[in-house]
Amino acid sequence: MEVVIVPDAAAGGELIAEAMAALLRRKPDALLGVATGSTPVPIYDALAAKVRSGAVDASRARVCQLDEYVGLPGGHPESYRSVVLRQVVEPLGLSTESFMGPDGTAEDLLGACAAYDRALAAAGGVDIQLLGIGTDGHIGFNEPCSSLASRTRIKTLTEQTRVDNARFFDGDIDQVPHHVITQGIGTILEARHLVLLATGEGKAEAVAQTVEGPVAAVVPASALQLHPHATVVVDEAAASKLKLAPYFRATYAAKPSWQGL
Numbered sequence: 001m002e003v004v005i006v007p008d009a010a011a012g013g014e015l016i017a018e019a020m021a022a023l024l025r026r027k028p029d030a031l032l033g034v035a036t037g038s039t040p041v042p043i044y045d046a047l048a049a050k051v052r053s054g055a056v057d058a059s060r061a062r063v064c065q066l067d068e069y070v071g072l073p074g075g076h077p078e079s080y081r082s083v084v085l086r087q088v089v090e091p092l093g094l095s096t097e098s099f100m101g102p103d104g105t106a107e108d109l110l111g112a113c114a115a116y117d118r119a120l121a122a123a124g125g126v127d128i129q130l131l132g133i134g135t136d137g138h139i140g141f142n143e144p145c146s147s148l149a150s151r152t153r154i155k156t157l158t159e160q161t162r163v164d165n166a167r168f169f170d171g172d173i174d175q176v177p178h179h180v181i182t183q184g185i186g187t188i189l190e191a192r193h194l195v196l197l198a199t200g201e202g203k204a205e206a207v208a209q210t211v212e213g214p215v216a217a218v219v220p221a222s223a224l225q226l227h228p229h230a231t232v233v234v235d236e237a238a239a240s241k242l243k244l245a246p247y248f249r250a251t252y253a254a255k256p257s258w259q260g261l
């Protein structure tokens, strides 16, 4: 696992957007796994700016969702489908055909979960999967004690996650669904490159447990330790509880520039 400490969220966004641009230059039809929440927004802004300036051609890129709420009506502005269309697909100038996600409105939800895992595999697998992290260490919507081998499935949100996400629903927790579809941890681990961005002091404890704690289902993000190519990008505040921070800084400072993330 590589840990990169950046000065702030904008620097993290730029660094990751450049890694995505480099991937698209190598593989123009790369499948980009995107996350929702506030944290990855600087990545999407930086990548869209690169597309606008002509620094990268993303016209053949494909985009896939990490997770979705269950039961929000189709087209609800806070469904993750709507969020990804608004924050990623449209700014990159892509069509909805280049975009896939699990169907949180399906009558047969279990079937929709299995269909999404099959669709990801049929698409050739995810080339780069962006991740945020919940204050409780969740990735996607894999709450604590999710199986580290889990596939895409239905999960029940913790009270804490519903409180955290109420800000997207007029601050009203009653509007936050209890159930979600999320790529499982086993599904996420199949992506070729995992990139987790965490910013702000509120994530410092979860980041320390993810990076320096044991691999444990109670901290779902710690499963990144099992992946051969996992990158954790953190700002100074989110890095504030890392004991090995001086080592991570020195390692990154000495990294050859050709290597990329």
Ligand SMILES: N[C@@H]1[C@@H](O)[C@H](O)[C@@H](COP(=O)(O)O)O[C@@H]1O
Binding pocket: 035, 036, 037, 038, 039, 040, 066, 067, 131, 132, 133, 134, 135, 138, 139, 140, 141, 161, 165
């Ligand atoms: N399902 C999403 C996660 O993918 C995201 O990482 C998390 C943190 O969001 P934020 O970046 O807004 O703190 O929120 C939700 O639970």
